[in-house]
Amino acid sequence: MGKQKLCLGILLGAVAGGLTALYDRETRYYTKKQLQSAKSTTGYYLKHPAEAIRNAKDACNEFNEKFSVNADNAINALEQVEETLGKISKKEEPKKLESNI
Numbered sequence: 001m002g003k004q005k006l007c008l009g010i011l012l013g014a015v016a017g018g019l020t021a022l023y024d025r026e027t028r029y030y031t032k033k034q035l036q037s038a039k040s041t042t043g044y045y046l047k048h049p050a051e052a053i054r055n056a057k058d059a060c061n062e063f064n065e066k067f068s069v070n071a072d073n074a075i076n077a078l079e080q081v082e083e084t085l086g087k088i089s090k091k092e093e094p095k096k097l098e099s100n101i
Helices: 002-021 025-047 049-100
Strands: none
Touching: 025 049
């Protein structure tokens, strides 16, 4: 019951905020243009579903490639940090030993 009230409250808040924003002339114009663009794009893809699938496949492949490259870069950065920390800890160990003598 609480979850339903929360979702309803969020939905009503979004609707109220959207309607309030539409009082501005520029916002109405921008919204109209975006809806017209979405309508034409949707109509195009309904007439050409193979192209829609190909574009979605290309977008997924591009995302996967970028993700892979960035993951490799992150791994390299972490390895460099690990090496640096290893060098620092090795330099500090002899100093600790000398001060204890």
